Amino acid sequence: MNEADTAPFLALSPLPRACHLSCRDYPLRMSAIELLEQVKALPPRERQKLVLAILTLEEEAASQPTSKKRRVKWPDVEARARRIFGERVMPNLVLLEREEAAY
Numbered sequence: 001m002n003e004a005d006t007a008p009f010l011a012l013s014p015l016p017r018a019c020h021l022s023c024r025d026y027p028l029r030m031s032a033i034e035l036l037e038q039v040k041a042l043p044p045r046e047r048q049k050l051v052l053a054i055l056t057l058e059e060e061a062a063s064q065p066t067s068k069k070r071r072v073k074w075p076d077v078e079a080r081a082r083r084i085f086g087e088r089v090m091p092n093l094v095l096l097e098r099e100e101a102a103y
Helices: 003-012 017-023 032-041 044-063 077-085 093-102
Strands: none
Touching: 032 044
């Protein structure tokens, strides 16, 4: 995609034109240091537009309500065991097996 192909999209973009072409493929083509160098190379007016666009994005993200997570209701395993077995105490078969193996 060359600059002529991106012209219609640049008119709708909130980002300055100088940054849009360099930031579009940021993760694939440049490191954070390289991006910072390019931002520093921008004229002051374009740099200010970029900062305002970034702040607008942050405000939009902060204004979106965070969904509350519903608390998970876990089943009461002890109550179910009491309902099935009553108050009987079951022998620990593992311990009994170990005691028998010791002799």
